[in-house]
Amino acid sequence: MEDSVPPLSLNFDDTKKAFSHKSDAELRKTYRLFRLMRHSGLVNIGSAIGNAVIGLDIGLVNRIIKSTIFEQFCGGESLLDCQATIDHLYKYHTQTILDYGLEGKSSEEDIEHIKDEVIKAIDLAASNASVPVVSIKISGLADNATLEAVQLNQQTPRQEEQYQKLLNRLHEICERASELKVGVFVDAEESWIQNTIDDLVMTLMLRYNHKSCIVFNTFQMYRHDRLEFLKQSHQNAQENGIFLGAKLVRGAYMEKERDRAEEGGYLSPIHITKKEVDHDFDEALRYCVEHIADISMCCASHNIASNQLLAQLVEEHSIERSNPHINFCQLYGMSDYISFNLAQEGYNVAKYVPYGPIKEVVPYLIRRAKENTSVTGEMGRELTYLTKELARRQLG
Numbered sequence: 001m002e003d004s005v006p007p008l009s010l011n012f013d014d015t016k017k018a019f020s021h022k023s024d025a026e027l028r029k030t031y032r033l034f035r036l037m038r039h040s041g042l043v044n045i046g047s048a049i050g051n052a053v054i055g056l057d058i059g060l061v062n063r064i065i066k067s068t069i070f071e072q073f074c075g076g077e078s079l080l081d082c083q084a085t086i087d088h089l090y091k092y093h094t095q096t097i098l099d100y101g102l103e104g105k106s107s108e109e110d111i112e113h114i115k116d117e118v119i120k121a122i123d124l125a126a127s128n129a130s131v132p133v134v135s136i137k138i139s140g141l142a143d144n145a146t147l148e149a150v151q152l153n154q155q156t157p158r159q160e161e162q163y164q165k166l167l168n169r170l171h172e173i174c175e176r177a178s179e180l181k182v183g184v185f186v187d188a189e190e191s192w193i194q195n196t197i198d199d200l201v202m203t204l205m206l207r208y209n210h211k212s213c214i215v216f217n218t219f220q221m222y223r224h225d226r227l228e229f230l231k232q233s234h235q236n237a238q239e240n241g242i243f244l245g246a247k248l249v250r251g252a253y254m255e256k257e258r259d260r261a262e263e264g265g266y267l268s269p270i271h272i273t274k275k276e277v278d279h280d281f282d283e284a285l286r287y288c289v290e291h292i293a294d295i296s297m298c299c300a301s302h303n304i305a306s307n308q309l310l311a312q313l314v315e316e317h318s319i320e321r322s323n324p325h326i327n328f329c330q331l332y333g334m335s336d337y338i339s340f341n342l343a344q345e346g347y348n349v350a351k352y353v354p355y356g357p358i359k360e361v362v363p364y365l366i367r368r369a370k371e372n373t374s375v376t377g378e379m380g381r382e383l384t385y386l387t388k389e390l391a392r393r394q395l396g
Contacts, residue, residue, distance in 0.1 A: 010308070010311050010341065010342070010345050011341060012304055012307075012308075012337050012338060012341050013337070013385075014341055015337065015385050016389070017341050017344045018336045018337040018339075018340045018341055018385060018389070019336060019340075019385075019386075019389045020092065021088065021089070021091070021092045021336075021340065022336075024393060024395055027386065027389060027393070028395065030072065030333075030386060031386045031387070031390060033069070034379065034383055034386060035383065037069075038379050038383065062358050062359070065358055065362070065365070066358055069365045070358055070361070070365060072333040073331065073332060073334070073354065073364075073365060074101070074332070074333075074353070074354050074356075074361055074364075074365070075098075075353035075354065075355040076355050077355065077357050078355065078356075079120055079355065081355065082098065082124075082353060082355050083124075085332070085353060086130055086353075087130075089130065089351055089353075090128075090130035092340055092343060092344075093343040093344060093346075093349070094339060094340065094343045094349050095131065095132055095348070095349065095350035096128075096130055096131045096350060096353050097132075097133045097134065097135055097329060097351070097352045098124070098125060098131060098133075098134045098353055099134070099136075099353065099355070100114060100117045100118060100121060100140075100356055101354035101355060101360065101361035101364045102114055102117075102140060102356055102360045103137070103139075103363050103364065105140060106143040111140070111141055111142065111169075115141060115169045115172065118134060118136055118173050119172070119173060119176050121134045122173070122176050122177050122180060122182045122184075123176070125180070125182045126180035126181070132182065132183055132350070133182065133183035133185055134177070134182060134183075134184060135185040135186075135187060135352065136173065136184060136185070136186055136187065137186075137187045138166070138186060138187070138193075138197050138200065139189055139193065141166055141169050141170065142162055142163070142165070142169075143162070145159070146159045146162045146163055147193035147196045148192050148193050148196075150163050151192060151193055151194075151195045151196045166200075167200065167203075171204075171207075174204050174207070174208050174214060174215060175208075177208070177215075178208045178214050181212070181214075182214075183213065183215075183216060184204075184214060184216065185216045185218065185245075185247050185298070186201050186215065186216060186217055186218060187218055188217075188218035188219065188220045188249065188252075189253070190253050190256065190260075191223070191253075191257060192260070197217075198217065198229075198233075201215060201216075201217040202217075202233070202236065205217070205242055205243075205244070205245065206240055206242060209242040209243045209244070209245065210241065210242050210243075212243065213244075213245045213296035213325070214245070216246065216247045216296070216298065217244075217245060218247040218248075218249055218300075219248050219249070219284065220249055220250070220251035220252070220253075221248060221249065221250055221277060221280045221281040221284055222251030222254060222270050222271055222277045223251065223269045223270060223271070224269065224270070224271050224276070224280075225269065226280065227280045227283055227284055227287075230287065230288075231287065233246070234291060234294075234295060237294065237295075238294065243294055243295070243296055244295045244296070245297075246284075246288055246295055246296070246297045246298070247297070247298040247300050247329075248281060248284050248288070248298065248299055248300060248301070249300045250277055250281055250303070251277070254270050257270050278303070278306070281301070281306055282305075282306055282309055285297075285299060285306065285309055286313065289310070289313045289314070289317055289319070290317075292319065292325050292326065293325075295325065296324070296325040296327075297325060297326065297327065298327040298328070298329050299327070299328050299329070300329040300330075300352070301328075301330075302330055302331070302334060302335045302338065304338065304381075307328060307342065310326070310328065311345075314347070321345065321347045322346060322347075322348060324348065326347070327348045327349075327350065328342050328347055328348065328349045328350070329349070329350045329352055330349075330351060330352070331352050332352060332353045332354070334382070336385075337381075337385045339351060
């Protein structure tokens with residue numbers, strides 16, 4: 001569907017709409033940052049320095065990170081900080097998905113802190129019409145060893161206890177979300193813990209998705225089994241009289257998955273070619289739209305063709321653009337030419353906004369920087385649109 005024709009009113013090349021939320025100074029700063037991120041050597045050096053010293057709380061490094069990639073890709077260091085970002089996005093008809101960006105925690109104290117922060121985010125979302133969803137990462141609420149042991153059915157009594165604590169935390173989160181009518185996106189993760197996550201999410205859907213869609217699973221379409229799993233999940237939901245929540249992404253762990261498969265001597269779960277990934281992603285969009293009465297879906301993609309396709313499907317099926325079951329999402333600080341052009345045309349669009357203390361979100365920021373560097377086509381597109389808007393404003 002690379003040649004799919006969008007609705008006539010939808011034009012991702014409209015940089016005036018795409019960057020209307022940025023002042024001249026902000027536009028220049030974003031342009032300079034993306035130009036630097038184009039150079040993999042600089043990104044690798046910066047990443048190494050960031051990883052090495054961020055835990056030391058060195059003021060100069062913190063200030064540099066905060067004024068560059070943190071400011072570009074994060075909403076703030078706290079929920080309170082995020083309110084300005086939330087309000088600013090909403091001025092341009094764009095909603096916010098909040099994500100507390102701490103990763104790699106395993107102590108009981110840290111995990112309880114993350115759970116409490118998620119519940120605070122749900123409370124804040126309930127007071128903002130512009131925050132329909134919060135995002136959670138199950139590996140942030142339990143250690144990976146427990147999740148993997150459960151998937152292998154080899155857990156120790158202590159891990160069984162930890163798993164029950166995880167389930168209790170998830171119910172505490174989803175009870176609050178259900179009470180306040182806030183959605184919960186559950187991130188997809190590595191294949192060796194994903195079955196555990198899938199089972200947990202279905203358990204939550206069966207409890208909370210009867211009257212509306214509260215809980216969403218994430219389907220990584222770069223896996224060759226996920227299109228069929230999406231259909232199976234929908235069938236399961238239909239049989240149980242619930243809504244299926246489906247967040248569609250291409251995927252985030254390709255190299256790690258292939259390396260582990262090679263080391264373990266098993267078939268990689270990842271499609272061999274990008275063409276196969278694109279095919280399954282777009283087929284998943286079609287499937288969700290065809291069953292939109294009982295699937296609430298989010299196209300979480302930075303791919304222009306897929307966003308065009310979903311917009312086209314909405315028009316072809318005579319679905320209201322504001323239908324709450326049809327949603328688009330891109331990461332904060334990226335692909336504004338997709339997000340804000342869609343939003344201006346009346347589609348439901350949100351930015352995925354991570355937040356947290358600088359030293360805690362550095363792993364996320366490094367991934368964003370490396371992702372933008374490695375995907376040269378996307379980086380080139382970002383710079384093309386930024387350059388075009390600078391020229392339109394005569395700021396070259």
